[in-house]
Amino acid sequence: MNTKTIGLAVLAAALTSSVLAQEAGTNSQFITIPREQYLLLKKLADEYPKLAEEMKEMKAFKAQAEVTLKKVAPQQAETDQALDELDKKITDVKKLAKDSAPGTNKFLLTGYGSAGFTAQNRGGDKKFAATFNPIFLWKLSDRLLFEGELEAELEGADTHLALEIAQMSYVLNDYMTFGAGKFLNPANYFVERQHMAWVNKLPDKPLAVYDGLLPESNLGMQLRGALPAGSMKFGYAVYVANAPMLMIDPATVAPSDFGKLEFNNFDNSDHHVAFGGRIGFQPFPELEVGYGMQYADVTPRGVGVNAIHALLQSLDFSYVRDSAVLCGTINLKGQWVWSKVSDFVYDPTSLAGGPYTFSNKREGGYVQLAYRPSRLDNPILKNLEGVVRADMLNQAKTAAGVDERRLTFGLNYWLTPSSVCKVAYALDRQRGSNADPHDTLMIQFATGF
Amino acid sequence: MKPNFIPILGGAAVMIVAAALLLAAGCSTLKSGTSAPAAGPKAGASASGAQLWAQNCGHCHNIRSPGMYSDAQWEVIMLHMRIRGNLTATEHKEILAFLRSAH
Numbered sequence: 001m002n003t004k005t006i007g008l009a010v011l012a013a014a015l016t017s018s019v020l021a022q023e024a025g026t027n028s029q030f031i032t033i034p035r036e037q038y039l040l041l042k043k044l045a046d047e048y049p050k051l052a053e054e055m056k057e058m059k060a061f062k063a064q065a066e067v068t069l070k071k072v073a074p075q076q077a078e079t080d081q082a083l084d085e086l087d088k089k090i091t092d093v094k095k096l097a098k099d100s101a102p103g104t105n106k107f108l109l110t111g112y113g114s115a116g117f118t119a120q121n122r123g124g125d126k127k128f129a130a131t132f133n134p135i136f137l138w139k140l141s142d143r144l145l146f147e148g149e150l151e152a153e154l155e156g157a158d159t160h161l162a163l164e165i166a167q168m169s170y171v172l173n174d175y176m177t178f179g180a181g182k183f184l185n186p187a188n189y190f191v192e193r194q195h196m197a198w199v200n201k202l203p204d205k206p207l208a209v210y211d212g213l214l215p216e217s218n219l220g221m222q223l224r225g226a227l228p229a230g231s232m233k234f235g236y237a238v239y240v241a242n243a244p245m246l247m248i249d250p251a252t253v254a255p256s257d258f259g260k261l262e263f264n265n266f267d268n269s270d271h272h273v274a275f276g277g278r279i280g281f282q283p284f285p286e287l288e289v290g291y292g293m294q295y296a297d298v299t300p301r302g303v304g305v306n307a308i309h310a311l312l313q314s315l316d317f318s319y320v321r322d323s324a325v326l327c328g329t330i331n332l333k334g335q336w337v338w339s340k341v342s343d344f345v346y347d348p349t350s351l352a353g354g355p356y357t358f359s360n361k362r363e364g365g366y367v368q369l370a371y372r373p374s375r376l377d378n379p380i381l382k383n384l385e386g387v388v389r390a391d392m393l394n395q396a397k398t399a400a401g402v403d404e405r406r407l408t409f410g411l412n413y414w415l416t417p418s419s420v421c422k423v424a425y426a427l428d429r430q431r432g433s434n435a436d437p438h439d440t441l442m443i444q445f446a447t448g449f
Numbered sequence: 450m451k452p453n454f455i456p457i458l459g460g461a462a463v464m465i466v467a468a469a470l471l472l473a474a475g476c477s478t479l480k481s482g483t484s485a486p487a488a489g490p491k492a493g494a495s496a497s498g499a500q501l502w503a504q505n506c507g508h509c510h511n512i513r514s515p516g517m518y519s520d521a522q523w524e525v526i527m528l529h530m531r532i533r534g535n536l537t538a539t540e541h542k543e544i545l546a547f548l549r550s551a552h
Contacts, residue, residue: 108525139525147529171531174538184533192533199510226535235535280535285504320508329507417511448510 111135111149112418114197116444118204124438130154131197133164143171164217176225186224186237187278187292188214189316190335190366198448201331201370201385202410203422204440207393208364213339214312215244215263215294218274235280235290243272243296246308246341250352256434258346258399259360261298261310261339272297276312289317298341308342328373328382336365346399358398366391372414385412387424402432418448498547501540509534515551523548 033041111134119126131153138146149165167181184192190209194200195216210216220241227234244261247253276294292314299308316335323330339362347354372385387410396403410424426440506512518526523545531541 106521106525108522110526137525137529139528142528145525145528145532169532171528177532179532193509196510224532224535226537226540228537228539233537237535285508288508318508322503322507414511417513 106139108137108139109134110137110449112196112198112446112448114444114446116203116422116442116446118443119441120438121440122438124440133196135165145169175227176223178221178223180221182217182219183222183239185215185218185276185294186222186239187276187294187312187314188216188335189278189280189290189292189314189318190333191216193318194333196448197444197446198418198420200446201368201387201412201422202389202408202424203442203444204408204424204426206335206366206368206389206391207404207406208337208362208391209314209335209366212393213337213362213364214292214314217263218242218276219266219268220274222277231284233282235282235288236277238275238277240273240275242266242268243270243274243298244310245269246298246300246310246344248300248303248344248346250347250349250354255347255352255354255356256400258356259341259344259358260400261341270299270301272299274310278314286321287317287319289315291315305344306342308344310339310341312340313338322374324375326371326373327375328371331370331372332368334365334367336363338363356399360398362393362395362398362400364391364393364395364404372412383414385414385420386410387412396432400432401434402430402436404428404430416447419446421445498543498545499551502544502547505534505536505540505544506530515548518548520549 111132113130113132115128115130117128131151133149133151136146136148140146146168147165148163148167151160151162151164153160153162163182165182165184167179167183169177169179171177186192188209190206191214195205195210205211208214218239218241220239222237222239224237225235227236242265244263245265247257247260247262250258274294274296276292278290278292280288280290282288294310294312296310297307298310299305314335314337317333319330319332321330322328339360341360343357343360345354346356366389368387368389368391370385370387372382374382376382387408389408389410390406391408392403392405394403395401406426406428408424408426410422412423413421415421422442422444424442424444426442428438428440430437503512515523527541527545527548530536531538536544
């Protein structure tokens with residue numbers, strides 16, 4: 001054996017031992033797995049090159065997209081800004097269109113209407129009726145307002161149209177407003193605040209205060225406003241207007257109307273001026289009490305007599321409270337009116353059976369209580385409202401020759417806050433030479449709009 | 450036939466008694482501090498527009514939803530009611546602000 005042979009043998013032995021040692025080490029990390037897992041791992045291993053290739057392609061795509069976005073971004077910002085501006089313009093146009101729509105910009109058409117049925121016993125009236133009172137409001141500036149109201153009524157075969165209000169008002173300052181034209185009588189609380197069909201809680205209106213002893217409206221000028229006084233508030237109104245006309249003409253006036261005042265004296269035929277006003281006091285928000293008056297010379301022209309004066313006075317109160325204890329709202333109102341006209345000799349030439357002389361003092365008023373259980377959950381009961389009113393007019397000692405007492409019970413159902421169905425029954429008792437007692441059933445639908 | 454005023458006067462008396470009881474009940478809620486939409490701060494004191502709206506409008510008629518009219522319409526109505534209802538300038542301003550914010 002030579003040296004070369006020995007070297008090869010040693011090398012072979014070393015390699016053999018090395019391989020054996022390596023196999024021994026490797027064999028210690030072998031694990032046994034189920035065939036299914038082996039196949040799954042093999043499958044994943046086979047798919048790896050493909051997935052790696054796809055990832056490479058995606059990275060290339062992403063890089064390309066980023067380059068593209070960098071180019072597009074400024075354009076997108078411009079587009080967003082343009083859309084914002086367009087949206088703002090559309091909003092402005094919508095607001096302009098909304099504010100410019102008829103009835104929404106300075107001018108407003110509002111008002112109220114009613115339809116009803118009245119049936120009296122003892123041969124009295126049985127009839128349907130309907131009224132329509134459109135109210136036109138123009139706000140000419142923050143201080144200047146014009147208001148007009150018409151009243152359309154069916155009377156006999158005709159439709160009667162009357163100008164209820166036509167007044168221009170100017171707010172002088174925080175505490176005073178000037179008004180001129182035909183305006184509701186501020187001395188008459190019921191007329192100014194309660195007479196509207198959807199506000200008045202009964203189908204008819206109380207004696208004395210409406211179509212009675214106080215004017216419903218005045219044609220003249222007024223100053224009015226409100227004065228806060230600590231925790232209280234005063235409201236006031238003073239006015240000058242056409243004076244009423246004393247009804248004396250036996251050719252045109254029924255004897256029972258002698259001595260009454262014609263308040264719709266638009267021509268001011270006797271050339272007199274009336275002045276009056278009202279002051280209201282609110283010691284707390286739920287209560288208001290007020291005193292109103294009007295004084296006028298009503299001496300008829302061309303009649304050689306001493307001056308005839310008319311003094312009209314009114315005392316009113318209103319209490320409205322929403323009470324949790326009562327589960328609803330109580331509404332208590334009242335007004336009492338006095339009318340005093342100087343003595344006068346009516347029909348001195350006996351054209352109508354005169355002469356008539358009497359003490360021309362009249363008085364009357366009402367008190368009304370309403371309750372609505374508005375806090376109940378029941379949707380029917382919460383809209384029901386019970387009303388009871390007592391009203392009277394004393395003028396038996398005048399040419400009218402009758403005292404009248406009424407007690408009226410009513411039940412209302414509110415369809416909406418300004419739409420109501422009213423049913424009422426009135427007991428009317430009268431005494432005097434012209435008495436005509438009767439009971440009346442009234443049904444009325446009224447709405448404000 | 451002689452007119453009989455007794456039922457009328459009797460009814461009026463019953464109504465007045467009922468009113469007195471209701472007033473007393475109303476006052477009791479004041480004492481208990483129960484809040485109510487129509488109740489609130491004193492007339493001249495600072496009150497929210499919503500309270501002033503409920504107090505002043507509800508004193509004469511049912512209050513209407515703020516959503517019934519647009520802002521422009523409420524401006525006209527509130528100027529009208531400021532004059533008719535003898536509202537103070539502050540009441541007018543705060544009620545109008547409330548109506549604008551409520552729809």
